[in-house]
Amino acid sequence: MSSFVFPYFHNYPPYFTLQPVKETRDKQVALWCSLILQYCQHTKTFVLDVQGDSALFVNKGINRKLNTEARVALLDELVVQGRAEWMDKGKTRCLIFWKRVDEWAAVVTDFVRTYGLSDSVMTVDELSNGDDVRGTELYGLHPEVLTRALKLLEAQGKVRTFKGATPEELGVKFV
Amino acid sequence: MRRGPGIAGLQHAVRTKEQYKVAGEEVKKNTLQAMHEQLAAFRSNLEEFARKYRADVRRDPVFRAQFHTMCANIGVDPLASNKSLWASALGFGDYYYELGVQVVEACLASRSLNGGMMELPGLLRAVNRRRGAAAEPVSEDDVVRAIKKLRVLGGGFDLVTIGGRGYVRSVPGELNLDKNRALEAAQARGYTSVAELAAAAGWTAGRADETLQALTREGLAWVDDGAPDGARLYWFPCLSSAGGSAAEEQAAAAAAAAAAAGGGGPEQSSPAPG
Numbered sequence: 001m002s003s004f005v006f007p008y009f010h011n012y013p014p015y016f017t018l019q020p021v022k023e024t025r026d027k028q029v030a031l032w033c034s035l036i037l038q039y040c041q042h043t044k045t046f047v048l049d050v051q052g053d054s055a056l057f058v059n060k061g062i063n064r065k066l067n068t069e070a071r072v073a074l075l076d077e078l079v080v081q082g083r084a085e086w087m088d089k090g091k092t093r094c095l096i097f098w099k100r101v102d103e104w105a106a107v108v109t110d111f112v113r114t115y116g117l118s119d120s121v122m123t124v125d126e127l128s129n130g131d132d133v134r135g136t137e138l139y140g141l142h143p144e145v146l147t148r149a150l151k152l153l154e155a156q157g158k159v160r161t162f163k164g165a166t167p168e169e170l171g172v173k174f175v
Numbered sequence: 176m177r178r179g180p181g182i183a184g185l186q187h188a189v190r191t192k193e194q195y196k197v198a199g200e201e202v203k204k205n206t207l208q209a210m211h212e213q214l215a216a217f218r219s220n221l222e223e224f225a226r227k228y229r230a231d232v233r234r235d236p237v238f239r240a241q242f243h244t245m246c247a248n249i250g251v252d253p254l255a256s257n258k259s260l261w262a263s264a265l266g267f268g269d270y271y272y273e274l275g276v277q278v279v280e281a282c283l284a285s286r287s288l289n290g291g292m293m294e295l296p297g298l299l300r301a302v303n304r305r306r307g308a309a310a311e312p313v314s315e316d317d318v319v320r321a322i323k324k325l326r327v328l329g330g331g332f333d334l335v336t337i338g339g340r341g342y343v344r345s346v347p348g349e350l351n352l353d354k355n356r357a358l359e360a361a362q363a364r365g366y367t368s369v370a371e372l373a374a375a376a377g378w379t380a381g382r383a384d385e386t387l388q389a390l391t392r393e394g395l396a397w398v399d400d401g402a403p404d405g406a407r408l409y410w411f412p413c414l415s416s417a418g419g420s421a422a423e424e425q426a427a428a429a430a431a432a433a434a435a436a437g438g439g440g441p442e443q444s445s446p447a448p449g
Contacts, residue, residue: 008420013366014397014410024394027287064401 004042004055007035016064018073032074037083041098046142047087048075048094095144104149107137109158112174119175124150125168143168233270236314243320274313274321277302279332282345290394291346292335292413295319298343318343338362342413346393353386358395358411365415366399366408 009015009031019025039056040048048054050071058065066074075094078084082100087093099107111133112118127133127150128141138146150172153159160173225232225242232239281301282293293301299315306313322343325332331347338359344350350358360375361367367375373383387409390396399408 008424012410012412012415013401013408014399017398017400019397021392021394023287024290024397063403064399 004039006059007031010035010059011062013062013064016059016066016070018067018070029074029077033078033081033083036074036078036096037098040096044140046096046145048084048096050075050092050094095142097145101145101148101152104141104145105152105156108146108149108153111136111138117174119173121171121173123164123168124170124172127172234311236312236317240314240316243316271317271321271324274302274317275325277305278318278321278325278343279345281305282332282343286345287394289412290390290396291331292342292344292395292411294413295341295343297413353382354390354395357383357386357390358414361409361411362414366410368406368408370406 015028015031019028036048036056040046048056050068053065057071072091075084075086075091078094078096079086083097085095085097087095108127115132122130122132124143124146127138128143128146129139133139147167147170150159150161150170154161157175159175162171162173164170228238228242232242278298281298282291285293285301295315295318299313299318302313302318319334319341322332322334331344333344335342335344335350337355340362356376357367357372360372367387369380369383369387372378372387373380376383378386387396390411391398391409395413396409396411399410402408
């Protein structure tokens with residue numbers, strides 16, 4: 001994976017302080033939210049840890065980092081946009097939909113069509129970690145996100161799911 | 176001519192004076208006439224020159240600047256009126272109008288990030304980017320002329336000099352002496368603090384604080400609470416290359432998006448500041 005190229009604003013200190021003036025803050029938040037989605041897509045990150053020292057929130061080069069309040073504010077905005085979901089009430093971990101659930105559903109459908117998998121059965125684990133998906137977009141997909149995509153496809157009548165012993169063993173048959 | 180004695184002599188003198196006066200008027204009239212004719216010839220030569228060199232004037236910023244200087248020296252303003260012979264001979268009306276629109280667009284695109292102030296070289300880069308590689312290049316001189324024409328629009332477009340450097344301002348609102356002083360203090364590193372400004376300007380902390388807060392409210396300054404010693408810093412995107420670049424990046428992205436959307440003509444800039 002090539003290294004991520006951060007935009008100019010990531011190198012400009014005041015962007016790491018949540019701005020008090022609304023018009024300025026709105027613009028700042030918009031830029032950060034775009035960056036979060038792009039960074040997560042590039043690094044295939046599905047869960048952001050608010051307290052973590054990710055290169056996203058910290059710029060050692062200019063000795064600045066977003067504080068917790070700012071990080072929560074940005075992720076809250078992504079939640080409003082339907083691009084993220086808090087995984088706990090304490091807002092410490094956030095699931096990031098850099099592709100929306102329906103977009104992931106389309107990726108699954110494409111995969112099934114490309115590899116002629118109609119009528120086959122696979123588990124969630126195989127669909128995200130198995131040898132068959134190595135090298136495809138599905139590899140490394142977070143099981144929670146994949147499960148939602150599959151449920152969406154089930155509602156559309158494109159797959160049938162059945163419970164396994166564990167969530168990873170949830171089975172799906174492509175119709 | 177001798178002044179004869181008596182009334183006859185006086186009448187003679189008066190008549191002579193009259194004749195001189197009439198003769199003088201004649202001379203004056205002839206001279207003025209000659210002058211008018213000369214000026215007319217000169218003007219027509221100049222317009223012929225403009226037509227002949229129109230392509231060079233449009234293509235070469237240096238030649239263009241020299242042309243303007245020559246016109247200024249003889250008291251001619253080729254930009255004076257859209258409808259003038261100049262405008263049609265040179266096509267200047269369109270040229271500077273179009274440039275003015277591009278200046279406005281570049282300013283608006285980055286306004287929410289730099290508060291409506293841009294360093295002239297930065298504006299020049301943004302405008303040239305908008306024009307694209309195939310277009311005739313513009314110089315800082317051209318941009319300055321366009322901005323001066325834009326002044327009549329109101330809306331705050333104007334040139335501002337701070338610490339000897341030129342900026343374009345695109346929002347109304349006074350850049351009063353205190354704010355100017357603050358910008359000057361911040362110019363060296365692109366940021367300042369209440370303490371630093373107070374020391375540099377010889378003000379009370381209160382006055383420095385008020386000025387910096389006013390500049391922040393107007394969007395010209397961004398606050399930074401992440402400095403190692405904890406003191407709040409005020410950064411001015413229009414003054415520093417990183418901040419200016421962030422704003423320029425935005426402006427470039429907006430221009431690219433507009434071009435991709437099949438733009439000809441001015442597009443809606445995002446987002447409209449309140």
